[in-house]
Amino acid sequence: MWSYVRVTEATGGEFIYSLDDPYIHMAIAENVVEHGTFGVNAGEVAFASSSIAWPWVLAAGYAAFGSIELLPLVLNIVFAVLLLWVFDALLRDAQVGVWLRLASGVVFIFGVPLLPVLFTGIEHVLHIAIVLAVFRILPAFAAGDADVKQRRLLLALLFIGVLVRFETLFLAAALMVYFVLRREFGFTALIFAAVALPVAVNGFIQLAYGGFFLPNSLMMKGHPLNVFSPASWYEAYHTRIIGLLLRGRAWHIMLVLAPLLLGLLAAPKELRGRWTPAVAVWLFTLLLHLLFADAGWYFRYEAYLMAAGLAMTAVLFAGVCPSLTQWREWRGSIVLVTAAALLFFVLPLVRHGVIVTGMIPQAATGISEQQVHMAEFLRTHYHGESVMVNDIGYIGWRGEVRVVDLVGLGMTEVIRAR
Numbered sequence: 001m002w003s004y005v006r007v008t009e010a011t012g013g014e015f016i017y018s019l020d021d022p023y024i025h026m027a028i029a030e031n032v033v034e035h036g037t038f039g040v041n042a043g044e045v046a047f048a049s050s051s052i053a054w055p056w057v058l059a060a061g062y063a064a065f066g067s068i069e070l071l072p073l074v075l076n077i078v079f080a081v082l083l084l085w086v087f088d089a090l091l092r093d094a095q096v097g098v099w100l101r102l103a104s105g106v107v108f109i110f111g112v113p114l115l116p117v118l119f120t121g122i123e124h125v126l127h128i129a130i131v132l133a134v135f136r137i138l139p140a141f142a143a144g145d146a147d148v149k150q151r152r153l154l155l156a157l158l159f160i161g162v163l164v165r166f167e168t169l170f171l172a173a174a175l176m177v178y179f180v181l182r183r184e185f186g187f188t189a190l191i192f193a194a195v196a197l198p199v200a201v202n203g204f205i206q207l208a209y210g211g212f213f214l215p216n217s218l219m220m221k222g223h224p225l226n227v228f229s230p231a232s233w234y235e236a237y238h239t240r241i242i243g244l245l246l247r248g249r250a251w252h253i254m255l256v257l258a259p260l261l262l263g264l265l266a267a268p269k270e271l272r273g274r275w276t277p278a279v280a281v282w283l284f285t286l287l288l289h290l291l292f293a294d295a296g297w298y299f300r301y302e303a304y305l306m307a308a309g310l311a312m313t314a315v316l317f318a319g320v321c322p323s324l325t326q327w328r329e330w331r332g333s334i335v336l337v338t339a340a341a342l343l344f345f346v347l348p349l350v351r352h353g354v355i356v357t358g359m360i361p362q363a364a365t366g367i368s369e370q371q372v373h374m375a376e377f378l379r380t381h382y383h384g385e386s387v388m389v390n391d392i393g394y395i396g397w398r399g400e401v402r403v404v405d406l407v408g409l410g411m412t413e414v415i416r417a418r
Contacts, residue, residue: 085308116360117303134158139274282305
């Protein structure tokens with residue numbers, strides 16, 4: 001509520017999302033409902049969305065309730081409540097005490113960071129909830145306790161996750177490696193089918209309408225890797241992994257990675273055995289994400305990794321820290337060192353989350369002063385004409401012009417011509 005009030009105050013009384021991207025989805029959803037075409041421009045098909053499902057979710061809402069600007073925000077609030085429930089359930093499954101769950105929840109909210117991602121108005125909050133639900137199930141497989149219901153749930157979560165965000169493919173790949181190592185080849189094949197089916201169906205539909213197999217955003221923003229070239233691997237290692245983690249936009253992931261590994265090393269044997277496979281899956285997913293995807297742009301791309309890492313860190317931290325009344329028994333031990341290290345990493349992470357949360361009104365003001373004013377200008381002076389722009393969201397949604405996308409996100413022809 002505080003962030004919503006601050007945003008409306010900063011933008012002159014109108015709520016504006018902190019990115020231009022949600023308006024791309026909103027324009028597509030409106031065109032689906034009003035014109036029957038999937039694209040930013042009415043009557044033109046263009047696969048500008050980075051999510052298969054999100055524009056259709058918005059379209060269903062618009063068809064039922066009308067074109068409500070706050071619909072993405074309301075949905076994200078609902079999904080944020082679901083996410084916090086999944087986070088708490090994961091900690092309750094690990095028998096974490098209520099006070100530590102509350103403290104971990106505060107760190108989780110600022111560490112993700114949840115509020116900045118929520119106010120983007122796009123699908124990341126739902127994706128985080130799905131990924132965290134997957135990690136909640138994984139310890140049962142490590143302990144040999146997973147039943148048929150949990151296996152079906154895992155497949156369903158991966159299927160829905162790919163529909164929401166393509167980064168779910170990284171998690172699915174890590175899980176397939178894990179189950180191959182367990183010699184569960186049949187279940188590995190089921191995981192592959194669960195994530196390949198929605199991608200293939202969507203891809204062939206896009207090809208049938210003159211698009212690429214993958215959405216335009218992935219064609220533009222992805223990072224191809226020549227697996228047969230040592231130079232390509234070195235470049236990927238130097239610029240994508242080391243560059244992003246230590247010198248680039250993903251440095252905050254280190255504030256989760258380090259305590260997660262320390263907690264795993266210091267955890268009791270039983271707890272370590274239960275969570276080591278999940279941590280390994282997380283690490284492999286992180287590696288794939290850094291190699292092929294992006295990080296750091298308003299912290300939304302890597303938020304699912306931050307959330308899962310923070311949840312597992314909280315579980316391991318609870319396992320290595322005895323009651324405070326027993327502090328004399330473990331003073332000077334590795335547990336104390338781990339606790340101190342956690343404190344060393346947690347404080348900067350929370351501080352980082354507080355700072356970026358406070359920047360939500362500033363980000364919304366930037367959209368208001370640029371995209372919103374430009375849309376008003378174009379609607380007044382160039383109504384119905386073709387206009388070349390590079391930020392197509394709000395202009396495509398309310399500019400009442402035909403958008404010619406200079407970057408190519410909303411026009412396949414531009415990508416092919418580049």
